[in-house]
Amino acid sequence: MTNRPEFFRQHNGAKAALPFAPAEYEARLSGLRAIMASQGLDAVLLTSMQNVAYYSGFLYCSFGRPYACVVTADDCVTLSAGIDAGQPWRRSVGDNITYTDWARDNYWRAAAHVIGTGKAVGYEGDHLNLQGMDKLRHFLAPNSVADIAGATMRQRMLKSAAEIEMIRHGAAVADIGGFAIRDAVAIGARELDIAMAGRDAVEREIARRFPQAEYRDTWVWFQSGLNTDGAHNPVTARKVARGDILSLNTFPMISGYYTALERTMFAGEVDAASLKYWQANLAAHELGISLIKPGATCSGITAAINEMLEAQDLLQYRSFGYGHSFGILSHYYGREAGLELREDIDTVLEPGMVVSMEPMLTIAHGAPGAGGYREHDILVVGADGAENITKYPYGPEFNVVG
Known part of the structure; x- marks a missing residue:
């Protein structure tokens, strides 16, 4: 035997x-x-x-x-x-x-x-x-x-120079996927087909930059209309209609290293109520970016953005924390929970940390300006400040498309 x-x-x-x-x-x-x-x-x-x-x-x-x-x-x-x-x-x-x-x-x-x-x-x-x-x-x-x-x-949570270089590549790849999605947006196009255009661009670029790697777990979400209300809603076969709020999301995965790009978009035109919420979320995004620096605390950054939104009677529309760490993580494993921009996390930012700034407001279906508004940039904390390594533009000048 x-x-x-x-x-x-x-x-x-x-x-x-x-x-x-x-x-x-x-x-x-x-x-x-x-x-x-x-x-x-x-x-x-x-x-x-x-x-x-x-x-x-x-x-x-x-x-x-x-x-x-x-x-x-x-x-x-x-x-x-x-x-x-x-x-x-x-x-x-x-x-x-x-x-x-x-x-x-x-x-x-x-x-x-x-x-x-x-x-x-x-x-x-x-x-x-x-x-x-x-x-x-x-x-x-x-x-x-x-x-x-x-x-x-x-x-x-503290990244080496080699890790930061990997994350830089990931952020650049995410941008490439974002531009491919922008090119694919059209009235009548399905969420699925637009997302596939972004995913294909991302995977090809990863293979170009890392020819000896294994390729797995890269994904792209593209949501429209009501489907934008959650940050992690799956892609559907819904067709884009003129005036729809859209959400672009690209998530390259390079040898377990996750990066992300998220942007609010509109199809063809944006109405006044939607533009008001969009601009308010962009202001929160820009404030948050300015606050990311060594010595700042996760809870302190959160409190400052909360104060801005509360002054505009918008805080009740916020749905989650304002950012998180990057490195080896994924939608089904891994999370450096000690480096999330939330009220209950007091971690002090240090050089070598990499965090996102990603505020989101969700307005309920049926209300003027309904939909989910979110932006997402990646910042590398240095000795004197933070470098934003996300280059895809945000805001209505570039992201009213189709």
């Missing part, structure tokens, strides 16, 4: 080009090991897509299976399912172990093989679920555990 291993090394082919140079991953792992030392940890079991990708370079596709990156004082080992064969080995900076489906919990046996038992183990408290914690305790029998999610998030 064929011997069926619990796990093995499937090092198929040579290592591929990763999103960053080896020195970048070495610096990240050095930072993580400093966190481990400060908490007296022998190993960490990273299970989220964002942390596995950040520290190893490998962005997994779970499909119902667990994945991990185990980091010890000496090793960085990704754990992956057999269905992926050698791809995780090729796309990670360190070692890789493939666990098999032949018996339940071979994933945990592989983790125990790397970590050992009776160790002090760090885990991600915002990702590992209750069942996973039970299995961690059973298979690893740790002498202690510690939640390292917050500490790793704080490390990710």
Whole structure:
């Protein structure tokens, strides 16, 4: 009978080009090991897509299976399912172990093989679920555990020069998608077809700039009329009508690094009530951009924009926070929640942080000027201020189209 291993090394082919140079991953792992030392940890079991990708370079596709990156004082080992064969080995900076489906919990046996038992183990408290914690305790029998999610998030919030360069590329690609969408807007065109024009332009440009990358998870939303009321409403087959409020949204994804462009537009013409709300949101956008600088707090920026909108009796139409961090994140994984521009976040902005400014007002259906108004720019915080790396124009002069 064929011997069926619990796990093995499937090092198929040579290592591929990763999103960053080896020195970048070495610096990240050095930072993580400093966190481990400060908490007296022998190993960490990273299970989220964002942390596995950040520290190893490998962005997994779970499909119902667990994945991990185990980091010890000496090793960085990704754990992956057999269905992926050698791809995780090729796309990670360190070692890789493939666990098999032949018996339940071979994933945990592989983790125990790397970590050992009776160790002090760090885990991600915002990702590992209750069942996973039970299995961690059973298979690893740790002498202690510690939640390292917050500490790793704080490390990710401060971007390296290489990360900022990647984000700059993403912002430029998002702009290209925006111009393609603007060219595609026409009375009678479907949201779907306009969005596809933007998506195709974005994906082609990513491939041009990064010919050795893997391409996945880029998406574009284009909404019209009532469908603009939520920031994350899916694309439909609705046809654009003259006078419609429109929302342009391009989201390039480059090796797990998300960027975004969002703009309010109108089809053919904009009525007076709509123009009033649009201009008010643009004023909030410009105020917010001016406030992003080192030493400012997320809550302080939020309070200042709130004050402006409240003075115009518009604050009740705001629907979410005014911005968030950028880096390894996505609509289905990852969020550096400690760097969101909201009332309950007091984080102080520092050089190396990258944040968006994206105010939104939503006016209910049936009211004059109904629709969702939003803009979105990306800013890199520097030593003396912040650089806006989004170049697609905002406002009615450029964005009444079709």
